[in-house]
Structures are given as C-alpha cells and as structure tokens.
Amino acid sequence: MGFIYPDHAAEDDYPRAGALLNADLRIAHIYGTDLHAVPELLDLGSPDKLRHGAELLAGHAPAAVVWACTSGSFVYGPQGAREQVRGLGEAAGVPASSTSFAFVNAARAIGVARVAVCASYPDEVAKLFVDFLAAEGIRVVSMSSAGIDTAAEVGTLSPERVLELAIANDHPEAQALLIPDTAMHTVEVLPRLEAALGKPVLTANQVTVWEGLRLAGYAPVSPSLGRLFSERLVHAGH
Numbered sequence: 001m002g003f004i005y006p007d008h009a010a011e012d013d014y015p016r017a018g019a020l021l022n023a024d025l026r027i028a029h030i031y032g033t034d035l036h037a038v039p040e041l042l043d044l045g046s047p048d049k050l051r052h053g054a055e056l057l058a059g060h061a062p063a064a065v066v067w068a069c070t071s072g073s074f075v076y077g078p079q080g081a082r083e084q085v086r087g088l089g090e091a092a093g094v095p096a097s098s099t100s101f102a103f104v105n106a107a108r109a110i111g112v113a114r115v116a117v118c119a120s121y122p123d124e125v126a127k128l129f130v131d132f133l134a135a136e137g138i139r140v141v142s143m144s145s146a147g148i149d150t151a152a153e154v155g156t157l158s159p160e161r162v163l164e165l166a167i168a169n170d171h172p173e174a175q176a177l178l179i180p181d182t183a184m185h186t187v188e189v190l191p192r193l194e195a196a197l198g199k200p201v202l203t204a205n206q207v208t209v210w211e212g213l214r215l216a217g218y219a220p221v222s223p224s225l226g227r228l229f230s231e232r233l234v235h236a237g238h
Helices: 013-021 038-044 047-058 077-092 099-109 123-135 159-168 187-197 204-215
Strands: 002-006 026-030 065-067 096-098 114-119 139-145 176-179 201-203
Touching: 002 047, 002 204, 013 187, 013 204, 026 047, 038 123, 047 065, 047 077, 065 077, 065 099, 065 204, 077 096, 077 099, 077 123, 096 099, 096 204, 099 123, 099 176, 099 201, 099 204, 114 123, 123 139, 159 176, 159 187, 187 201, 187 204, 201 204
Parallel strands: 002 026, 002 065, 065 096, 114 139, 114 176, 176 201
Antiparallel strands: none
C-alpha cells in the first residue's frame, strides 16, 4: 500500500504499523508550508502535489494509495475531498482515498455515529473537520482544539502528552474519540488510549493504514492497533 505523507512529523508510525500487520507500507513525501492554516492546507492537498506523490509511489506498484493528511483533505469540504480522491485515483491508477474519508469509513465499520474530536489544530481548522464529519452523518458531541500551528510541533508530542489530551477531551456521550492529525504519533499508544477511555479511539495514522488495507482488499487483525483492528470488520460501503 502507498501513502502520500506531507513533510515530516510522525511518518514512522507507518513502518511501526506495517511490522505489526506484516504489511508492506510505502511512503512518499510531498512538501508545503508546515502550517495548520486554510490557504496553506489547500495548497498542500492540490492536484499537482498529489499527482507528484502518486508518481513517487508508482515504482512500488501499490495496490492502493491514500493521501495521509486529514486537514489537507477535509479543508476542501466533502465534495472537494471526493474530487481530490478521484483525481488521486486517476493519477495513481489504483483505488485511492484520504485520511478524512478513512475516519468516516472506520467510524461506520465499528458502528459509531456520535464522537468526540480531540484536535491538535487551531480552532478554525478543527471546526472544518467537525463540518466534514457532520456532512457524512457523524455527530460530534464535543470538539477540542489544542491550537498547535505546525505539524512539526505536533510530531514532538510525547505518548504521555497524547494520552493526557485524549483523557481531558473525551465526552461521556461519545461512542468513540477521534484524534485527527497524521502529524501526531499515536500507533504505539493506542492500547493505552482505549484502556484509559474505555471506548474505541480512532487516530489519523491508524485509520489511514486501515483504509489503505481495506482498499487493497485486506483485513488483518492486530489488537495492539485498537478496536478498529481487533476483528475482521465488515465495511458497509464508501
């Protein structure tokens, strides 16, 4: 599976997940201004940049390609994000998706419709994720934003800090907690997150990997990657 990852922050989550799943996950990096702001995110997820990412992955002959950036997809809105994925699929010549749709598909797969969002982004950007989820039929009962301006800074958060943020920003009415930034290291802390909250936790790099595997027709089980990977879930459709 191929993943187009913006800049550098938490891309080592992918080989870590790949080792747990015995899966060959390949990453291509594209670059933009490392800022969680709408104009910069629109540029980061532009057709030209994603086409370049697809070209970088072509030599690996991936079975599927995922744009591994939540904010760089939901910032386009639901229809724009669909067009983004459609263009990426055409460029790559294989099934394609993005982290934003991975969250939607993962939530549906585990049967949750009410969620809390624990975002690292500034409030203006985090609200666009809430709007995206609502348009896809997922109700956000609470949303928090840590107000971190750059992906690089998010990538430095320790597992303990990620756990603190999750516990502080869960909501009792939420069936699951969503942590949307692929710049945040979450793969190694997933079991601790779900144990602390007593509910499923969906994180950006986790759902992105799951989406790539799903598109390629694989459904490996690895409980250390959370409820989403704990059993062979049946997905109801894209």
